[in-house]
Amino acid sequence: MSDLTTLDAAELGRRLTAGELSSVELTRAYLDRITAADEVLGAYLHVDAEAALARAGEIDAARSAGDELGPLAGLPVALKDVFVTEGVPTTSGSKILEGWRPPYDATVAARLKDAGTVLLGKTNMDEFAMGSSTENSAYRPTRNPWDPDRIPGGSSGGSSAAVAGGLAPWALGTDTGGSIRQPAAVTGLVGHKPTYGAVSRYGLIAFSSSLDQAGPMARTVLDAAVLHEAIGGHDPRDSTSIDAPVPVVAKAAREGAHGDLAGLRVGVVRELGGDGHSDGYDAGVLARVRETVELLEGMGAEVREVSCPSFDLALPAYYLIAPSEASSNLARFDGMRFGLRAGDDGSHDLDEVMSLTREQGFGPEVKRRIILGTYALSAGYYEAYYGQAQKVRTLITRDFTAAFDGVDVLVSPTSPTVAWPIGARVDDPLAMYAADLCTLPASLAGLPAISVPCGLSDGLPVGFQVMAPALADDRCYRVAAAVEAALDTTRGHRLLDELPTRTAAA
């Protein structure tokens, strides 16, 4: 790994602005790293080196010409393949969209383009974002740079592997039940799921519309905050977009790094790894989280335990709501207007062609969820399953509201375990779903939540989750930055800096 592919985006941006580094030089460093490492990692589904270098050249030329450029100009970025990108292949990890080139840009992709970033490529993911390991990609699994025999988390596992492995300085992911936070946690990155509605969903290939939210994945809290500000804010093309100013999160990250948390009230959620709720959690994960809570206390935070009893039902509620919405959203993949069409040889009618197309185009997890969602929404079962799950969602939100009466943020592990070996849970849906245990409550309530690295367990990264009330994303960044700064100081370097050493030793 060259120096350029391990630096923070903030430092790279400084060098670009100062004229110490050209975008072409930087982009080439990343493309070289992709060439060297991606055959093993499988982080990308599509890379167009020529287009990236051409774009970088344009930015360099504009800079030489004295054009006014934004702070992100010339910085490479990777996008999860769930974001549609004009003229650039977009598959959502599915065979049903193989070869499709969208006719328009997702709002977040357009905003990053307008900011002068250079698109390196589209990152691998679980098919239609359904999964926690990226093994459900219809193309190939992605591997964890910390240990290529382990999963990089999911569904944004291509983005996590790319950023952790030095194949992109930062990336966008999407989070429906934990798909930004969990992959960030198991690869030693920072990942933030914004308040629902804070980032536009226009041009995101929909999985579960009432939960899907795009967000940043980065090497540092500050980088994540800067990327968040670049993509956030109201979009008239998304009817659920919140009409409020872009949140000021980079400032919160900078302030948080000073390490003064005096007066901050922190609630540790008992139901997420606490007493009587630690089954299935790695002891090492719980130990790192406990140490981090003590660290917060040391910085002046007032810590107390908080009980949110309805969180115990987050997993069953989520796995009814998400598949139900997915079964409806995925009805658009019928082989008529875009993507794959199978069996259209004159011997099959429309219905049969649709069924054959979907049989051929969808993988097993997508099929399971469509069937489950169809069941949960069908007449006679709707009330008992989908309706009941929506009421549980209200109960979970009420637990959050009650907790936030007494504390400013809630904390927990991001995921119960570290990265597991590839293949270990692939045919056991319930074991796979358990990885989302801690991330689901904030998803269901639409609240912001961040994962920040808090150390290693068995030599693998552990994530610390900070949840905040709606639109208080700044609190997540503030606390995460304090944790990051304190741990980096103690350690003498970033957690991610241990990765090359580890890989070299392996």
Added chain:
Amino acid sequence: MSSPSPQERPGPGDTAGLGRQDVAQLARLARLALTDEELDHFAGQLSAVLDAVAQVGKADVGDVPPMTHAVPLTNVTRPDVVTPSLLRDVVLAGAPAAEDDRFRVPQILGEEQ
């Protein structure tokens, strides 16, 4: 897809279990052809998943209202102004089959109809 009519209603009654026949029926409703192998495989897996998610029934929800959305928004409209949409050729370029400036689709009615 329309919602199933009562006689199409899937499921084995009140028990949370999905048999092979139920999965086949649900797949048909969802326009999803499944192989025999997949039917066997999914029936077992989905029964386990359904048992797990059925736990939502344990919640005491009394008069708790359902939450459909994280943000309470209603009737979001935009100004009634004409804006450009995607060009026809651009859209049809992504279609699996096009003819006479339209999407070409297979026959809609079977021969017996």
